[in-house]
Amino acid sequence: MSRKEHLSKWWETITYGDGRKYSRFIAWLFLDSFVASLPSSVLMCAVYLLLALILDCTQAYEQKPFLVLTGILLVQTIIYALVRRKSYLDICVGHVSAQQNEKLRIGDKLKTLPMGFFADHDAGELSTLLMRNYEEIENLSSSIVANGTVIGIRLLIALVVMSIFSVKMTLAMFIVIPLAIPFAVMSYRCIAHTSAELIAIQQQTAANVLEYTGGITTLQAYDRTGESFSKLKDSFAKLRDDSKRQEKAGGAVAMYGRAILFSGIAIVMGFGAYLLSAGEITPFFYIMCLLAALQVYEPIMQLFVFVVSMARMNHCVDKLTALKEEKELDVTQPAKTAEHSNISFKDVHFSYNGTDEVIRGLSFDIPEKSSVALVGSSGSGKTTVARLLTRFWDIQSGVISIGGVPITAMTQEHLLSKISMVFQDVYLFRDTIEENIRIGKPDAAHEEIVRAAKAAACHDFIMSLPDGYDTMIGEGGSTLSGGEKQRISIARAILSDAPIVFLDEATASLDPENEVLIQRAIDELVKNKTVLVIAHRLQSVMGLDNIIVLDGGKITEQGTHEGLLKLGGRYAALWNEQQTEGNWKLS
Template identity: 50%
Template structure:
């Protein structure tokens, strides 16, 4: 990564806007350097009586310098306030815009992207990596600007005094740089290990909290905590290695070399003074200005570790932006109806093909059930119909329109989905149901909840529809979450309904009510239903039996039983399982 690419990365693709924010830091650096010049002027006039005894002290000039300091103080406070506001709000705005853009980008990625990543990985990028970038933008880059400004001012001023002293000031800086570059390379590897361990910690925490009920049930909470503790220890070790293995040596070596520079300046000045080739004032000026030059360089050395981390963080953010989203056509096709057609469709998860040249038709305003053993491709078909993925071969058409030629939002606008694994957000029940239609009134939400047979249990909660559910719906039972999901789909009232075993988590007492709610949901709609309990889809217009990613059979319930194939075998197995009793 060259310097231009690095700067593009750490400014989150907005280098121009960041440079506009950085200019106040440059003004800040210039104004902050003014007192040194005023102090040198005051020292010069204070030396006049010493150099020419009997000469009066130029008090008027000293008052002018005092006035200059007052003016500098006023200007510095104004510019410093502007610099602080830009640092806190200006680049925060850049980070916010980038996070929103990344969120929109992630929304347009296929579900295949998420199947290869865990929540800890993405949360680390969205939170920790952006924080790292923000810290660098507010500290390191302004510090570099300060160094450059001070270098330019120092060279301009010092070279007018004595070129030999100027050379002695800047001689040691190039000697210190190789240590910084060598350490930066070393820290690049250590930083990668640290960020990897940080991702692991985030993933372990989410896994531990999310699975605490299962861990307790199997008496593994303590054992699992040991693995979480081990991930914390790996993170700690990586952080220590980063600081002690690279950052600390750089700081110590850099400080040692620059301290040697101070010694060289003092020695060179002493030699020239004894020869009468250097004015005492110039000697004092070099000693004072040398400190102002070396100080930001020393500070920069302490940021080397941050630089390494930032480069990795910026690259990880850039890698997410580089992920290819689902294609969005400039001119999309408009569906003429709600029938769904799979024309020689194949689909692969990575290198594993799970659908093999499937051709299917789901007629408009009909109910089609998908059945078959686990892993036969049922869920994949419904996800392809909703354009969560694009097929790797063949076409999926909605109302005659190839869904590749439709925007993903336009496809989803026509689809309601009730998943087997329901996820509710950490918000009120009202807002979770309102996700079905953002502009729905409370009365419409209540009507949908009543149809989905969840109004009564909602009203029994402490705050009714204003009750906040835990993340993922953790404060509700599986059946309650499922009914809220159905209410959400009822509120959306889309012409296509995808049901992924919608009654799987329901108790027998409410199953009849939910079946009635589903009947209301699917009336006059195109319905694809995944079913494991075959009794629930006996009345479907068509049943498609899948096996190993291929269509094994299709037809009505009676026709498939008469064929005595896979469906009849599944029916017989479920009938036998239904008569099983404990102790038999």
């Protein structure tokens, strides 16, 4: 990426994709800063007049100039109130609105990405990027515009005023700035060089924290909490060491630059004394220059803080830009909709890494309102087939279609509206039970949610809770049992009323009582639907219309339960193994 393109992406990120609106913010900030700087300029004028009186005893005191300055301050107060109100509304309210819109755009972007993206980027990396790193960009994008404008105005006023009285003193005051700039550049490079590594450590630490909190029950069971969980402890230690190393590297260089700027005061004092002795400047102008020097160097020193922040933000901008440019799932235009729910796989080939195929020339059909199971040993490709149907990944070749329409010709929203999914591992959000069920149909009324809950055999246990449907549940559904979570998941699927139902062995690890309740709920869910089941326990799919046996990503057998047993092939072997395991007991 060229420097020009990089700057363009950087500007687009800190302006939240709306540079034109941000230019208006800057214009109002400029006016706001100009009006806000008037009091200091007026006070400098007042000091100038007073010094003139003190140093020139023959000069008579006149009240008029001070009254004029007082009037200017009063007018400035009124103008500042009006300008500040407008700039506040434009900057603060508009800035927050721009942030919100940008985050919503990123959320929409994430919805269009294939699951392969999330497989390559763990939760810690994404949470750090979208929260911590984005917060850094937000803070800098607001402060660099506001404070940068103030600094620019103050320097401009100082430069103009000083130049009127003495060009030599002006040059003496600003001569140290070019000497300090190289240190700012070096500080930027030092921070930028270590930022990528530091952000990677932050992401890893965030991932370890999520892993630690998510697996706290297991860790407690094996006495691995606290410092004994070395993985988390080591990541915190590395984060601390890397943060200290970055501060030492970039911060030390920046301090040298700030020291050079401080030396400018000594230069102004010494050179001013020389000009005073030579009669080129007056005593009160010399004093004014000393006062102005403090006003000039202080804001310039703030630029070093911005340089460090910009260096840290630069990598964040690159990461966000990379996210925005991630390849989305392509949709053949114009997008189409499927009227029917029959499913077809035609010569489908798929590989997760692009080389090792896990699905090899797979072809099968599922008629509308029929039920089909995918069975096979672990690694045979069952789950992959289901994920390809929902287009969590794109295939390398072949065609997958629903109702005769290739899924690549459907929008992701339309495709997923055709499918209700019930997984073995249910995830519930930290919200009320009602809102967790409503995910199946966002605009559902309370009565619809109750009907779905009754159909899923979970209404009674919900009503037994203290707040009923308004009961808050823990993250991931941690406050509910496995059977309760599964029934809420089925209620969610019933509410969505999609024509295709995908079941990932919803009763595989439940106790007999819950299994009976959930089987009844599933029977309600699959009425008049096209059903695809990933089966681990063959006993649960005996009555389905067709059973497809997968091995190594290929179909080895298919047929009814009775027909496959008579065939005596792979299915019969799996059946016999499970029947034998069912008789196993601890002796």
